[in-house]
Amino acid sequence: MAGVNKVILVGHLGKDPEIRVIGNDRKVAKFTLATTETYKDNSGQRVESTEWHNVEFWGPIADVIERFLKKGSQVFVEGRIRTRSYDDKDGIKRYVTEIVGQNMTMLGGKPSGGGGANESPAEYNESTFTPTKANNSYGAKPASRDTPPPFAQADPGEDDLPF
């Protein structure tokens, strides 16, 4: 017990996401995500290195991905690492490591394609579309992400603050 398995990525989609529906109504969106880092090698040369991640999202977020993300889209992804095994065509056990997404935030620029009016497609997590009742089981005003308690917004640029 007592484990944490968290991944945070910011990158661009390598291709349009691939959407599959499994069974009756389980939708999964898969895409590859490139995270590129720049560093200097031993000779002081600036080098670029790209890592490719296999990302998948299940449930309502898959709908959002289908509608708003495409090749080249920049996204923030939060998820967990999962390594699966499978047997390849020669019957040899092989492994693949994927990111099972939990939250997704679209970055840099307005969404395009498919989007209806009055949408705010920028940010999503596993409970985005969960009926309100779902989290209401423990009180009238649960302080979950879905319904934070009211608070006055601090403006950190005010007179008395030394910032």
Place this chain on the structure above:
Amino acid sequence: MAGVNKVILVGHLGKDPEIRVIGNDRKVAKFTLATTETYKDNSGQRVESTEWHNVEFWGPIADVIERFLKKGSQVFVEGRIRTRSYDDKDGIKRYVTEIVGQNMTMLGGKPSGGGGANESPAEYNESTFTPTKANNSYGAKPASRDTPPPFAQADPGEDDLPF
């Protein structure tokens, strides 16, 4: 839009958590958490610096905290930063910054106090005790944290892997 506000802390509780019930059944658990870092100053001297965080958890996790955490407990906390404003006794607007917890994992050591049999108190998040139905609205086997899709466990130490 398109925001991310995430905090990850590992530290020890400075005091026993303070539990309050607001209204009928909204419970909140508050505690201060010390995160201590060690570094070397300019003279090469090892220096220790402790930051204190005001942490609060709402809902079912508050029950867990009440039962299992106490002064000195080591915990992993995931949450978000929230700055509230309020008027002090002289009517001056002041600010306080707190961590609104979303996940909590108990670290290092057995829980003590209050714990019943067959409990596994180590890890909690906002939906830990949500009735199963809550997340079932989008399919028979939602891939949420509560019900990940089945997968074979990879053994990364096998023959053919160069690790």
Place this chain on the structure above:
Amino acid sequence: MAGVNKVILVGHLGKDPEIRVIGNDRKVAKFTLATTETYKDNSGQRVESTEWHNVEFWGPIADVIERFLKKGSQVFVEGRIRTRSYDDKDGIKRYVTEIVGQNMTMLGGKPSGGGGANESPAEYNESTFTPTKANNSYGAKPASRDTPPPFAQADPGEDDLPF
């Protein structure tokens, strides 16, 4: 000991960054960062909530911020929480919580203003401009962020992978 104090933010600058030089050559860049989250309240209404963070970066990254960031820029920030106390104009001890930045990544869109040719201003961390020698003390090919070991780039879309 044994502490972790980590903050991850994605948001937009509320104003142009403020640059100060302290002493001879210590530069600090400060800005306010808005992280906006959208959620549904108890009545199912979509509500937007913005948190403002006071962020500061020291050292070489401050130069980058001065050159490339301005009001409205979207950035990824990694840092730690620090609460300082100070005496206000009435001699009352007050507190302010800030994010001391460690890494910064510019998001969504090309940088503008001041940028020279052939620059890759997108990503920065505390050691970005550290002389190569600094990390070389432990070997010819240190595996630090600055000089990862060579590796072939996997293309996760290949034949034999079930992704």
Place this chain on the structure above:
Amino acid sequence: MAGVNKVILVGHLGKDPEIRVIGNDRKVAKFTLATTETYKDNSGQRVESTEWHNVEFWGPIADVIERFLKKGSQVFVEGRIRTRSYDDKDGIKRYVTEIVGQNMTMLGGKPSGGGGANESPAEYNESTFTPTKANNSYGAKPASRDTPPPFAQADPGEDDLPF
């Protein structure tokens, strides 16, 4: 450009770490890390799921791992995901995904084995043992993790705060 590739894990070592010295003085420490999560399946049954991660640390942290970590040790790991390809014994290109560690914090429990007097082995990052000069290139009091600026410690439990 503009990428983020970050992994945060809390788990237990499956075996004693494996230490290798490459070339003259490059040391690498490798271990497998189990992150276990508990959730409820569709029937409300509590289910436990363990993910195994291949983790490696280079440089001075490898020394620390060699001395203080062993099978069963609980650690916090921060790093990045890296997928390498290699040719297996049949000449087939295969992939392995690993975590390249950047920071490590020992959790819960005293270190054992090898530890000298006056050591504080709990927390480590890539620059822990970097000579002080390394980060001093940009000022007398760099605000890096190694030498944060001085600040008064806030006590959030004071009179006037509503916490």
Place this chain on the structure above:
DNA sequence: TTTT
């Protein structure tokens, strides 16, 4: 006010 924690911890090592």
Place this chain on the structure above:
DNA sequence: TTTT
């Protein structure tokens, strides 16, 4: 192969 860990841990509770």
